[in-house]
Amino acid sequence: MTDYTATVTVRLKRGVLDPEAETTQQALERLGFELDDLRSADRFEVDLAAADADEAAERAGEMAERLLANPTIHDYDVAVAER
Amino acid sequence: MTDYTATVTVRLKRGVLDPEAETTQQALERLGFELDDLRSADRFEVDLAAADADEAAERAGEMAERLLANPTIHDYDVAVAER
Secondary structure: OOOEEEEEEEEOOOOOHHHHHHHHHHHHHHOOOOEEEEEEEEEEEEEEEEEEEHHHHHHHHHHHHHHHOOOOOOOEEEEEEOO | EEEEEEEEEEEEEOOOOOHHHHHHHHHHHOOOOEEEEEEEEEEEEEEEEEEOOOHHHHHHHHHHHHHOOOOOOEEEEEEEEEE
8 A cells, every 4th residue: 555645626616606715806905916816725635545546536536526525516626646 | 917827725834723624534534434634725726917927926925925824823835827
């Protein structure tokens, strides 16, 4: 078994309202910053042992499907690196 | 001016308690997943126009310092890509 860190990034699908991002953008603009758009995402770094990188990615994908992401409103991607 | 996306990743400093991550890890383990550790982070993707990549990174860093991160408990990093 090898130790991996699987990084799952969960973001709202395009078109789904993101009130947190809107509020953050407005606050930045009130502070005088100029920006065109802002999107927020949640990121989970999971340390796990797996036979290989594919298995680590597959297990992290399952974690996303079952808990970390809501498939109705979220997209997610998984990146795996050896620890 | 060039259009960039600056990605600011904000995570709790090592040693700072992360109740959200702990709760998420316990929930995953109750679902039968095996993992060694889990860390959560917030990610902000900021679309902005800047003279060059350095200026984009600098402005995103200022956004982190003034709003997106709490320097007492958070570390952050900035990655810039042309849009």
